[in-house]
Amino acid sequence: MSGHPGADTGGALPLYQEVKRLLTQSLADGEWQPGVALPSEAKLGERYRVSIGTVRKAIDELVAERILVRHQGRGTFVAGHSARRTLFHFFHIVPADGGKEQPETELLSFARAKADADSVARLNLAPGAPVFRIRNLLRLRGTPVVLDEITLPAERFPRLSEKVFRERDSTIYQLYQERYGINVVRSAERLSAALADRSSAKLLGIAAGSPLLRIKRTALTYHNVPVELRTSLVNTAAHEYFSDLGKN
Amino acid sequence: MSGHPGADTGGALPLYQEVKRLLTQSLADGEWQPGVALPSEAKLGERYRVSIGTVRKAIDELVAERILVRHQGRGTFVAGHSARRTLFHFFHIVPADGGKEQPETELLSFARAKADADSVARLNLAPGAPVFRIRNLLRLRGTPVVLDEITLPAERFPRLSEKVFRERDSTIYQLYQERYGINVVRSAERLSAALADRSSAKLLGIAAGSPLLRIKRTALTYHNVPVELRTSLVNTAAHEYFSDLGKN
DNA sequence: TAGTGGTCTAGACCACGTG
DNA sequence: ACGTGGTCTAGACCACTAC
Numbered sequence: 001m002s003g004h005p006g007a008d009t010g011g012a013l014p015l016y017q018e019v020k021r022l023l024t025q026s027l028a029d030g031e032w033q034p035g036v037a038l039p040s041e042a043k044l045g046e047r048y049r050v051s052i053g054t055v056r057k058a059i060d061e062l063v064a065e066r067i068l069v070r071h072q073g074r075g076t077f078v079a080g081h082s083a084r085r086t087l088f089h090f091f092h093i094v095p096a097d098g099g100k101e102q103p104e105t106e107l108l109s110f111a112r113a114k115a116d117a118d119s120v121a122r123l124n125l126a127p128g129a130p131v132f133r134i135r136n137l138l139r140l141r142g143t144p145v146v147l148d149e150i151t152l153p154a155e156r157f158p159r160l161s162e163k164v165f166r167e168r169d170s171t172i173y174q175l176y177q178e179r180y181g182i183n184v185v186r187s188a189e190r191l192s193a194a195l196a197d198r199s200s201a202k203l204l205g206i207a208a209g210s211p212l213l214r215i216k217r218t219a220l221t222y223h224n225v226p227v228e229l230r231t232s233l234v235n236t237a238a239h240e241y242f243s244d245l246g247k248n
Numbered sequence: 249m250s251g252h253p254g255a256d257t258g259g260a261l262p263l264y265q266e267v268k269r270l271l272t273q274s275l276a277d278g279e280w281q282p283g284v285a286l287p288s289e290a291k292l293g294e295r296y297r298v299s300i301g302t303v304r305k306a307i308d309e310l311v312a313e314r315i316l317v318r319h320q321g322r323g324t325f326v327a328g329h330s331a332r333r334t335l336f337h338f339f340h341i342v343p344a345d346g347g348k349e350q351p352e353t354e355l356l357s358f359a360r361a362k363a364d365a366d367s368v369a370r371l372n373l374a375p376g377a378p379v380f381r382i383r384n385l386l387r388l389r390g391t392p393v394v395l396d397e398i399t400l401p402a403e404r405f406p407r408l409s410e411k412v413f414r415e416r417d418s419t420i421y422q423l424y425q426e427r428y429g430i431n432v433v434r435s436a437e438r439l440s441a442a443l444a445d446r447s448s449a450k451l452l453g454i455a456a457g458s459p460l461l462r463i464k465r466t467a468l469t470y471h472n473v474p475v476e477l478r479t480s481l482v483n484t485a486a487h488e489y490f491s492d493l494g495k496n
Numbered sequence: 497t498a499g500t501g502g503t504c505t506a507g508a509c510c511a512c513g514t515g
Numbered sequence: 516a517c518g519t520g521g522t523c524t525a526g527a528c529c530a531c532t533a534c
Contacts, residue, residue, distance in 0.1 A: 014503060040519060051505045056520090064312070072520045073512035096440075189491040192344075192484035193441040193459035211441035211459045216488075236440035240464075243437040243491055262522060288500060299524045304501090320501045321531035503529070510522070 019048050019058040027067065027078060028222040030181055034080030038068070041076070067185050067222075081173040081184070090173065090187060090219075093146060093234055094242045101140050105172075108135040108203070110162035112154065119151050122218055123226050130154040134165065137203055144204050145239055151229040156182065173219075182227050184219045191215050191241065194233065204235045213241055267296050267306040275315065275326060276470040278429055282328030286316070289324070315433050315470075329421040329432070338421065338435060338467075341394060341482055342490045349388050353420075356383040356451070358410035360402065367399050370466055371474050378402035382413065385451055392452050393487055399477040404430065421467075430475050432467045439463050439489065442481065452483045461489055 013021075023044075032038055039047065044055045059076060062068040066089060069077045079085070087102055094100050113133045115125045125131075131151050138146035150172075152160070157180055168175045176182040194214045201208040212233045219228040234241065261269075271292075280286055287295065292303045307324060310316040314337060317325045327333065335350055342348050361381045363373045373379075379399050386394035398420075400408070405428055416423045424430040442462045449456040460481045467476040482489065 016503075037519095042519090053506080054504060057503085070520060071513085073514080073518080075519060191439060191461060191489040191491065192487075193461040193482070195459050209457075211443050213439060213441040213461070234441070239440075241439040243439065264522075285500095290500090301525080302523060305522085318501065319532085321499080321533080323500060323532095497534085498532105499534105500532075501530085503527100505527080506525090508522100508524080511520090513517105513519080515517085 015050055016054045016057040016061075019044075019050060019055060020061055022048060023058060023062060024067070024222055027183075032078050034078045034177055034183055037075035037077050065185070078183075079185070081171060081177050083171050083174075086171045086173055090184070092189075092215075092242050093140070093239050095140070096236075096238055096240050103138040103140050103146065104142075106137045106139070107162070107166050108137055110134050110165055115151070115153075119229055122229055123151070123153050125153055132157060132160055140239065143238075145235050147200055147203055147233040149231045153227070156180065156227060176227070182221055184221055184227065186224075187217050187219045189215055189217045196233070196235075200233055204233075206235055206237070210235070210237075212236070215241070263298055264302045264305040264309075267292075267298060267303060268309055270296060271306060271310060272315075272470055275431075280326050282326045282425055282431055285323035285325050313433070326431075327433070329419060329425050331419050331422075334419045334421055338432075340437075340463075340490050341388070341487050343388070344484075344486055344488050351386040351388050351394065352390075354385045354387070355410075355414050356385055358382050358413055363399070363401075367477055370477055371399070371401050373401055380405060380408055388487065391486075393483050395448055395451055395481040397479045401475070404428065404475060424475070430469055432469055432475065434472075435465050435467045437463055437465045444481070444483075448481055452481075454483055454485070458483070458485075460484070463489070 023038075026032060038044065041052050041055050041059070045052045048055070059068060059070070063070055066079055069079050071077065083102060087100055091100070091103065093103075111133045113131055115123065115127070115129045115131045117127075119125060119131060120127055120129065123131075131154055134148075134150040134152070136148040136150070137144055138148060154160070157176075160180075164179070165175070170178070173184045176184060192214045194212050196204065196206060196208055196210045196212050198208045200212065201210060204210075204212075213236050215230075215232040215234065217228075217230040217232070218226050219230065221227050271286075274280060286292065289300050289303050289307070293300045296303070307316060307318070311318055314327055317327050319325065331350060335348055339348070339351065341351075359381045361379055363371065363375070363377045363379045367373060367379060368375055368377070371379075379402055382396075382398040382400070384396040384398070385392055386396060402408070405424075408428075412427070413423070418426070421432045424432060440462045442460050444452065444454060444456055444458045444460050446456045448460065449458060452460075461484045463478075463480040463482065465476075465478040465480070466474050467478065469475050
């Protein structure tokens with residue numbers, strides 16, 4: 001044997017996949033917090049007893065999934081939730097003509113409730129598990145455009161209160177991250193069309209019966225664990241949902 | 249100098265990016281047709297005078313963009329438009345409960361027209377350029393669900409006729425590919441909500457004023473050149489738009 | 497058996513960021 | 516000057532496919 005290229009294939013999984021798994025596990029365990037640098041590639045190679053090339057291939061995939069960010073000359077960092085990141089990767093509503101803008105959020109209501117059947121299924125909860133139900137109104141350039149209803153499993157958000165939620169000085173995902181150590185890394189969305197009921201119409205400043213875009217989002221953390229449900233109603237009279245993502 | 253690692257950096261662009269560009273150009277020029285194998289990585293390395301590793305890195309990106317497909321032991325192939333590929337990568341409507349199904353297409357109308365302002369802008373056409381305007385009704389399990397209006401630049405589809413379009417025995421993107429050598433490699437979509445007008449409602453078998461999901465798609469070929477516009481109206485009473493894509 | 501892509505290693509040099 | 520990631524090369528062996 002010359003190095004040990006191709007050694008130990010009995011494990012079935014490619015080495016770099018195993019390294020990726022170990023890295024993801026350390027991330028999920030909070031060993032490296034968002035915003036801080038991981039050990040250098042050389043160090044990681046020593047730690048896992050693999051060559052730098054193998055570490056790089058593992059990191060390549062985590063970078064492609066936007067879980068890590070590389071900065072030449074500085075290091076490799078855990079992706080954190082800046083306002084910018086939320087805007088670019090999780091907020092898909094844009095003016096029909098112009099470019100992206102930061103929305104302003106107004107808290108409408110905050111309540112405890114029991115999970116309904118849909119929440120139970122999508123959040124892997126026990127029937128009747130306690131959840132938080134939060135409603136927000138989002139404005140773009142002062143105009144109300146989006147009505148959000150957020151469902152959170154109470155178990156994962158201990159001592160969350162309306163006061164905490166209202167007085168946060170950051171985005172919602174930053175709150176999850178900083179206060180609960182929950183890092184939302186991707187989301188899955190399903191869209192449909194609906195008609196505005198009276199109360200939604202009033203909040204959005206439109207006529208009841210107007211067409212609305214309904215977005216059902218599941219937000220996921222490491223290992224694709226769901227941590228938040230969100231149903232958005234969007235007035236698309238002057239805005240659109242942008243299914244960007246480079247790749248089809 | 250030992251090999252020529254890092255040689256010739258005057259060109260500013262990384263070597264593998266240059267190789268990627270050359271590969272994409274050959275694809276756009278039709279040197280390799282969809283479905284056929286490219287030369288082996290070793291051959292490509294000789295052709296471009298780079299190491300196999302550099303070729304692999306270029307191909308890696310084209311594979312990530314779903315432009316090429318690798319098959320271990322067989323070779324690297326140009327992605328072609330099977331019915332399956334269209335279904336998985338370009339058709340995003342799924343039953344609210346179940347999994348993906350192949351839609352059946354019914355041609356409603358086929359006409360020549362002059363490009364409107366929107367088409368001119370999105371297809372980079374000259375004002376008043378001739379286009380084809382095609383309308384289709386798509387059914388899922390026999391139920392009409394989607395109403396499509398397709399706009400094609402006539403220049404790129406010479407001698408296209410209703411007969412050709414109607415008598416194709418494949419998907420629409422396969423027709424573009426086989427008859428016109430146009431390979432749609434990705435699409436960009438913008439979604440909004442609308443109300444069904446009388447004629448749409450009739451075709452979809454719903455009441456006028458029902459909410460519909462409107463999808464405006466631009467289909468692109470190599471080098472991000474737009475080749476087709478498509479506006480879809482979707483009855484989302486029992487179906488949803490799935491914004492999949494793995495990565496957020 | 498031969499050829500292809502897939503994995504893994506090792507090491508050189510470049511470009512960038514910080515002190 | 517030093518450490519980091521970025522690029523590029525070279526070569527070994529594995530896994531799969533076709534003949």
